[in-house]
Amino acid sequence: MVKLNKIYTRTGDKGTTALGDGTRLSKHALRIEAYGSVDEANAAIGLARLNADSELDAMLARIQNDLFDVGADLCVPESAKPAEGALRVIPSQVDRLEQEIDRMNAQLEPLRSFVLPGGSATAAHLHLARTIVRRAERLMVALAESEPVGEVALRYINRLSDHLFVAARFANVGAGGDVLWVPGANR
Secondary structure, eight states: OOOOSOSOOSTTTTSEEEOTTSOEEETTSHHHHHHHHHHHHHHHHHHHHTTOOHHHHHHHHHHHHHHHHHHHHHHSOOOSSOOTTOOOOOHHHHHHHHHHHHHHHTTSOOOSSOEESOSSHHHHHHHHHHHHHHHHHHHHHHHHTTSOOOHHHHHHHHHHHHHHHHHHHHHHGGGTOOEEOOTTTTO
16 A cells, blocks of 8 residues: 655656656656546546536546556556566456446437537536546557557556546436537537
């Protein structure tokens, strides 16, 4: 378990930060950008939880914990010699997202158009979180082109954006439904 007695360490004052394996990287390194975006998505999900019903709130609480797992996975790079005790995202976490997506989606009307981000406050925050997750995914994919990145963590982050989209639609069911794009409506 993590124990934090002192919040500031001064070790990053020159623009570097330590990974879980002790390696120091620039704070703008792609790996740091990737897990920074995961952290940002987690904060946006926290905002969405403020107005979520209990069922959705429970799903989002699990996701927030999982996002710390994704961050931990990214914080200790995969290598030929696995780091002992490194936390990795596992397939059952992806499976749970898929099951939740299917359960929520079964209660939704089929889409007739693209969905505009909005509707209820919960849905709007979930759409914001979804776009941040998409950025995290782009950064993780870019990182994977030059360094090892956990395959399951990549699958999780990809599935999470789908989950957040469906969750936003699910949150709008009792709030008047989806806000649909009307092509050329303002011409």
